[in-house]
Amino acid sequence: MRLIRRGAEAEIYESTMFGKKVIVKRRIPKGYRIEELDRRIRAERTRAEARVLHRAKQAGVRAPYIYDIDMQEMAITMECLDLPRVKDVVDDMPSDEKERIAEMIGKAVASLHSKGLVHGDLTTSNMLIDGDRIALIDFGLAEITKEKERMASDLRVLKEGWRSAHYRDEDLVERIFSAYSESWDGGFDVLRMLEKAEGRRRYVKKG
Ligand SMILES: Nc1ncnc2c1ncn2[C@@H]1O[C@H](COP(=O)(O)OP(=O)(O)O)[C@@H](O)[C@H]1O
Ligand SMILES: [Mg+2]
Known part of the structure; x- marks a missing residue:
């Protein structure tokens, strides 16, 4: 895995899965939050992201496919959209x-x-x-x-x-x-x- 961006909330890695380029978005712990609360916030956002991404795909909105959700690491593995922002x-x-x-x-x-x-x-x-x-x-x-x-x-x-x-x-x-x-x-x-x-x-x- 190669770190490509470090945002305020998440680290974005580029990796491969069965020869296909994927993005791993991992929500990192925030030291200033109480640990239990921090875990809850990260879990909630990870879950919300996966849930709505899935719905958006179903609705025909262009968005990455989800390949894996890891609730221990608070990480979502998704399709890499190699496109300009x-x-x-x-x-x-x-x-x-x-x-x-x-x-x-x-x-x-x-x-x-x-x-x-x-x-x-x-x-x-x-x-x-x-x-x-x-x-x-x-x-x-x-x-x-x-x-x-x-x-x-x-x-x-x-x-x-x-x-x-x-x-x-x-x-x-x-x-x-x-x-x-x-x-x-x-x-x-x-x-x-x-x-x-x-x-x-x-x-x-x-x-
Ligand atoms: N599925 C993806 N395909 C391609 N690039 C991505 C993907 N997900 C994230 N990125 C890149 O990583 C950056 C940060 O990811 P993002 O999900 O927006 O996290 P943050 O919450 O830190 O803004 C995006 O602006 C984009 O450049
Ligand atoms: Mg962003």
Whole structure:
């Protein structure tokens, strides 16, 4: 196994299984947490990630296949998607290509939400470009829910993350959202809810 990334929560390894390249995502203990609580949090996130990944695959969303779950190591072995991350490539694309990516993102999130799945961390480092589709990874904060409020908060993370990572293309958020609402019936409601939540927040700030 070869360590390829060390994130705040997990170590990502590249390995092989029956000659196929795989990714092993292992949630590492956090020293500052009480041990028992830490184990519980890591177990919950590992389980949630595997569960929602599986559901997302069933729903036809592009995401890695799971090959193994190890609840001792808190590790998930999954398909390696050898694809560029939106985060790393979108800024240098010509504008029509950027718009195409924005639409693909809106569609991918819509297909997740329409199946009652919320990602929880929709930043562009968790989105990979697979031809004409976006593949989603990193389901550690994901939830299975039909609550539109949760979906609105998914979109808020997406919007805020996009604005800070890709501030030169802030306007593309609109493009993402219009593709989102065109792709499923409930999308419009979710966007209205997001707007309302933001209105409340603005109101709170002023006060
Ligand atoms: N299945 C996968 N295929 C290809 N690359 C992956 C895969 N899973 C993770 N990665 C790479 O590792 C990085 C971190 O993994 P991620 O699941 O997002 O963990 P973190 O919680 O640390 O953000 C991703 O941004 C991506 O570059
Ligand atoms: Mg990530």
